[in-house]
Structures are given as C-alpha cells and as structure tokens.
Amino acid sequence: MPSSPSPALPCVRVLATGGTIAGAQTGGSRGYQAGAFSIDALVAAVPQLATLAQLEVEQVAAIGSQDMDEAVWRRLAERTAAALADPAVHGVVITHGTDTMEETGYFLNLVVRSEKPVVLVGAMRPATEISADGPMNLYNAVAVAAHPAARARGVLIVANDEIHFAREVAKTNTTQLGTFKSTQRGLAGLVNAGRLHLYAPPARRHTAESEFILGPDTVLPRVSIVYAYAGMGRELIDAAVQSGAHGLVVAGVGDGNLPATALAACADAVRRGVAVVRSSRTGGGVVERDIEIDDDRLGLIVAEELNPQKARVLLMLGLTRTADPRALQEMFFSY
Numbered sequence: 001m002p003s004s005p006s007p008a009l010p011c012v013r014v015l016a017t018g019g020t021i022a023g024a025q026t027g028g029s030r031g032y033q034a035g036a037f038s039i040d041a042l043v044a045a046v047p048q049l050a051t052l053a054q055l056e057v058e059q060v061a062a063i064g065s066q067d068m069d070e071a072v073w074r075r076l077a078e079r080t081a082a083a084l085a086d087p088a089v090h091g092v093v094i095t096h097g098t099d100t101m102e103e104t105g106y107f108l109n110l111v112v113r114s115e116k117p118v119v120l121v122g123a124m125r126p127a128t129e130i131s132a133d134g135p136m137n138l139y140n141a142v143a144v145a146a147h148p149a150a151r152a153r154g155v156l157i158v159a160n161d162e163i164h165f166a167r168e169v170a171k172t173n174t175t176q177l178g179t180f181k182s183t184q185r186g187l188a189g190l191v192n193a194g195r196l197h198l199y200a201p202p203a204r205r206h207t208a209e210s211e212f213i214l215g216p217d218t219v220l221p222r223v224s225i226v227y228a229y230a231g232m233g234r235e236l237i238d239a240a241v242q243s244g245a246h247g248l249v250v251a252g253v254g255d256g257n258l259p260a261t262a263l264a265a266c267a268d269a270v271r272r273g274v275a276v277v278r279s280s281r282t283g284g285g286v287v288e289r290d291i292e293i294d295d296d297r298l299g300l301i302v303a304e305e306l307n308p309q310k311a312r313v314l315l316m317l318g319l320t321r322t323a324d325p326r327a328l329q330e331m332f333f334s335y
C-alpha cells in the first residue's frame with residue numbers, strides 16, 4: 001500500500017502540461033499519443049514520491065510540446081508565480097514534452113520572480129514503453145524541487161539523472177535518453193535516485209533578478225527564426241519582415257555568418273526598425289560581435305551562447321522593454 005506523505009515533508013506543486021512523459025501507446029504499436037495520462041495517474045504510478053514531498057497537482061494543459069505556445073506560457077508563468085507566492089510551497093515541478101522544454105524553461109527563467117526551485121521534467125519514452133524513463137525523472141525532479149539547496153539557481157531541467165540550467169540546456173537527439181546536453185557552461189548538477197549533487201550556480205541573471213515583467217497587458221512581439229544555408233538568398237528574411245516580425249533571429253552558419261545577399265536583407269530589416277540577432281546553427285560556441293560581420297555598422301545584435309530558439313525568447317521579452325539594438329545587446333550579455 002502506498003505510504004501517505006508526512007506533513008513534515010516539503011510541499012511541491014506539480015503543474016502538468018502533457019508531453020511524452022504522459023504519453024500512451026495505442027494498439028501495441030510504437031506510435032503514441034503525448035499527454036494522454038493525467039498528472040494524477042503519473043503521480044499514482046510513483047508511490048515513492050510520498051517519501052519526498054507533499055504534492056499538490058494541477059493539470060495546466062495536455063499537449064505535445066510541439067504545440068506549446070504563448071497562451072500556455074502565460075498560463076504556466078501565472079500558475080508558477082501563484083504557487084511560489086504561497087509560503088507553504090517549497091518549489092514547483094512542471095511536466096512538459098521534451099521538444100520545446102528548453103524554450104519554456106528559459107522563458108520562465110526570465111519571467112518568474114522567485115528564488116524557490118522551479119524544475120521542468122519530461123521523458124523520452126512514453127509511460128507505457130518498456131523501461132519508461134518518466135517515473136525516475138519525475139522522482140528526481142520532485143527531489144530537486146523539494147531541496148533547499150536548489151534555490152536561487154534559476155529554472156532547472158531534470159532528465160536522465162542530470163540537472164541542467166534552463167539557459168544552458170538543449171535537446172540534441174531525436175530519441176535517446178541522454179538527449180539533453182549543456183555543452184557550453186556545463187551541468188547544474190546530478191541527481192541519483194533523489195540524491196542531489198549540485199555544482200556551481202549560474203553566472204547570468206535569472207528569475208528573482210530579472211527585469212522582465214509579464215503582466216496581463218504585456219504584448220509579446222512577433223519574433224521569427226530564419227535558418228541560414230549555403231546559397232541562401234534574401235527572400236526568407238524579407239518575408240519575415242513583411243509578415244510583421246518585430247524581431248528576427250538568424251540561425252547563421254558557423255559564427256552566426258550569412259551570405260552577402262542575406263546579410264544585406266538583415267541590414268534593410270534593421271533600417272525598418274526590426275531587431276536582428278545573429279545566432280548559430282552549429283549547436284555550440286559563442287557568436288561574437290564584429291568578427292567577420294561589422295555588427296556595429298549594421299546595427300546587429302549577437303546571441304553569444306544562446307541557440308536560436310532561446311535567442312528568440314530573450315528577444316521577445318527584450319522588445320517589451322526597448323527597441324534599441326545596443327540596449328538589447330546588453331540583455332544578451334546579461335541573461
């Protein structure tokens with residue numbers, strides 16, 4: 001019989017959004033439906049959670065994270081803030097699909113104003129798969145969210161016994177359990193069956209120190225991502241501007257580079273008041289200013305270490321504060 005949690009245990013609120021961690025296979029096939037199981041069912045499948053924390057659960061959405069959008073981000077930010085404002089709540093766990101978890105995590109890292117732990121967790125195998133990874137990932141995520149040492153580290157992502165900073169982590173593999181990598185600045189720590197080993201805290205501003213405010217009237221501007229390639233022309237950049245983008249992130253080749261024609265389109269976009277950020281499609285390294293491209297002259301912004309999808313998140317929030325490329329660049333150096 002599952003044990004009841006002791007009232008002396010920390011309280012962790014679990015906000016569920018769906019994903020493969022809640023996925024169910026259909027008819028014996030390998031295919032599955034993400035978000036099929038409720039959070040009540042996921043928690044009931046791991047009775048050992050009762051030894052870690054008193055859990056309060058809330059189903060915020062039941063989607064595959066390819067369908068994650070601004071409306072769900074806003075709801076998650078609001079429900080996370082409400083949970084953390086409750087003095088009885090020690091931390092929040094968010095169950096989420098792995099595909100866009102890094103974007104949601106970084107978004108919350110910038111808009112949640114609290115030092116309490118916020119931990120996103122998912123799984124690569126659906127809950128009905130042989131050796132599903134969801135139950136241990138959920139157990140570890142609750143252990144991290146309940147632990148006082150996990151405070152003031154920004155939003156974290158737990159998977160495969162590793163703890164990642166939302167700013168640093170990227171999904172790097174379509175199917176493997178070890179898909180999440182923090183190649184640039186390294187891991188936030190390890191968690192072995194609920195036992196935490198935390199490393200150095202994050203260097204960049206986050207959560208309680210963030211300047212970004214997501215109020216009900218805050219309009220998140222449209223920011224598009226354009227992927228660069230050999231022989232790229234200007235048509236995708238022009239199309240993004242014509243469709244009303246206020247910001248543009250280029251997943252550039254190498255050090256955020258672009259063919260000359262595409263670069264000219266970026267310069268035109270800047271002249272029309274669009275903020276243009278150079279990131280890289282390589283998956284690693286730092287995009288620096290003024291190396292092969294004269295960013296100062298063209299009014300471009302560099303993403304430093306942020307991959308294109310996270311640069312988009314920061315640019316959306318940055319544009320709620322300023323349209324000045326120099327001020328936006330400072331944000332990319334700070335967050």
Ligand code: SIN
Nearest residue numbers: 020064065097098099
């Ligand atoms: C999703 O992101 O919802 C599907 C993939 C996964 O959760 O691993």
